Amino acid sequence: MASDSDSGFLLELDDIRAGYGRAALVLRGLTVRVPAGAVVCLVGPNGAGKSTVLKVASGLLAPRSGRVLVDGVDVTGRGPQQLLAAGVAHVLQGHSVFREMTVAENVLLGGYTIKDKAVVAERADFVRDLFPLVAERWTSLAGLLSGGQQKQVEFARSLMVRPRVVLLDEPSMGLDPKTTGVVFEQIVRMREAGTAVLLVEQNARRALETADIGCVLDLGRVHISGPARELLADPQLGELYLGGRPAQPPATPKR
Numbered sequence: 001m002a003s004d005s006d007s008g009f010l011l012e013l014d015d016i017r018a019g020y021g022r023a024a025l026v027l028r029g030l031t032v033r034v035p036a037g038a039v040v041c042l043v044g045p046n047g048a049g050k051s052t053v054l055k056v057a058s059g060l061l062a063p064r065s066g067r068v069l070v071d072g073v074d075v076t077g078r079g080p081q082q083l084l085a086a087g088v089a090h091v092l093q094g095h096s097v098f099r100e101m102t103v104a105e106n107v108l109l110g111g112y113t114i115k116d117k118a119v120v121a122e123r124a125d126f127v128r129d130l131f132p133l134v135a136e137r138w139t140s141l142a143g144l145l146s147g148g149q150q151k152q153v154e155f156a157r158s159l160m161v162r163p164r165v166v167l168l169d170e171p172s173m174g175l176d177p178k179t180t181g182v183v184f185e186q187i188v189r190m191r192e193a194g195t196a197v198l199l200v201e202q203n204a205r206r207a208l209e210t211a212d213i214g215c216v217l218d219l220g221r222v223h224i225s226g227p228a229r230e231l232l233a234d235p236q237l238g239e240l241y242l243g244g245r246p247a248q249p250p251a252t253p254k255r
């Protein structure tokens, strides 16, 4: 694996065109860049292609054209296992814990490719430190945990392979506002532990409050990107995507 690329970006999706089968393209020349150790958030309307971006980044969907780079290494066309080995972990939308297994068994599954037992034990200690809830409920059946707690188990499992970047697809889906707050705190902890995050969220305002960089997707491209705080402060963006109010009445269209 090469060290950080000259561009300074850990993950780069460059001019990606991608879609499903014979249907029209979903991504039409999309470029997203994730710096090492940063949280980048994708927001945009339903069906804009946010989840599709994550599928391309983790190798679940091969792009028709464009390039995927990890640490400056071209990994375009590689599958999910190879992308995981390159340092890209994907936490899918919805809940993916095995309910009949314990928290420990669920988390340790994330390290099943690691042969060295000492490394597995060291990684398990690391994720238990990072997510105290996971340590507290280590021997509980995962199915007994709440939705937000199960999300933390999924985060912990994804970190077992020490990924460079974690792709999070709608981590707050189905969670109440308080639990959503806890999940976002855990995302901040992941960043503090040195893991970059590419985040897709319906809860755009909350996500931008956590992220370093925001990207607004529209019509299969990044429409606007920049420091998340600036996007949050943009009244037009607030009205369009963040459920806010315009700073001034909308202009009357010219005839």
Ligand SMILES: Nc1ncnc2c1ncn2[C@@H]1O[C@H](COP(=O)(O)OP(=O)(O)OP(=O)(O)O)[C@@H](O)[C@H]1O
Binding pocket: 020, 023, 026, 044, 045, 046, 047, 048, 049, 050, 051, 052, 053
């Ligand atoms: N497996 C699939 N097969 C065919 N079409 C798909 C598939 N997955 C997604 N699509 C289509 O691709 C488009 C983009 O979907 P995607 O899930 O990436 O959007 P999104 O921005 O994440 O939407 P949402 O916010 O509703 O989750 C949609 O028109 C969707 O119907």
